[in-house]
């Protein structure tokens with residue numbers, strides 16, 4: 001966590017029972033979930049979920065299998081409407097908003113299972129993310145009027161620029177489905193970034209990656225945060241990644257938060273250790 005040249009993160013309460021890095025404390029948290037919960041029939045999948053994320057924080061959401069982590073992502077992105085509670089994005093209530101609307105408001109995500117358009121090119125996959133921001137109308141597009149070509153050129157340049165984060169610009173013309181697994185996962189992140197988010201949600205970004213790919217991914221997540229000055233919330237089972245780059249970590253078990261804190265605090269928390277050992281996932 002405390003890499004050479006980087007200040008150790010101090011988490012401070014804002015407002016209780018939330019914690020965010022000290023450098024973000026005077027600014028509105030990018031995300032605040034308050035008393036969030038969802039029931040599926042008789043099953044309460046998530047309850048009393050309270051979390052704030054600083055505007056430039058890299059935060060982690062961890063917990064054993066079935067703890068409710070992906071359900072939290074589905075709530076934040078409005079795939080599910082909450083049964084109760086509030087989600088504020090940059091201080092604005094997202095009640096009643098759709099997935100598309102919260103994406104436009106600034107939340108982008110990747111999925112546990114890769115969801116690319118595998119028959120389209122790498123560049124076109126990124127352009128789909130950019131589409132929110134393309135300004136030409138249907139008529140300009142159909143008739144290929146000058147406004148269309150101008151926006152297309154801007155989109156092309158922006159797609160290459162975003163791909164270059166992962167050094168993937170030379171793969172722009174390749175079919176997305178032909179890329180190796182690790183590159184497809186990176187492309188998903190680029191596509192999410194193309195929607196110009198202020199909060200990037202990554203669902204198990206290191207799944208299926210080998211240790212050297214994971215190490216590179218960690219560097220790239222930090223680079224993305226530093227370059228775009230955005231917040232990242234990630235779900236991950238790979239504890240080397242979580243403990244290596246997350247500043248604040250929130251631990252879920254059976255749909256409830258059992259701990260919040262810095263990597264050091266979380267690793268030494270007896271309840272967290274018990275939850276992981278009990279699940280057989282003691283990474």
Ligand SMILES: Nc1ncnc2c1ncn2[C@@H]1O[C@H](COP(=O)(O)OP(=O)(O)OP(=O)(O)O)[C@@H](O)[C@H]1O
Nearest residue numbers: 040043045063064065066067068069070071072112
């Ligand atoms: N649409 C749904 N209908 C009914 N139950 C659901 C639904 N979505 C999630 N659940 C339940 O909510 C609980 C939490 O599941 P979730 O997938 O969020 O866990 P998770 O922490 O992401 O697990 P994993 O680490 O295995 O991905 C589980 O009991 C799951 O069966």
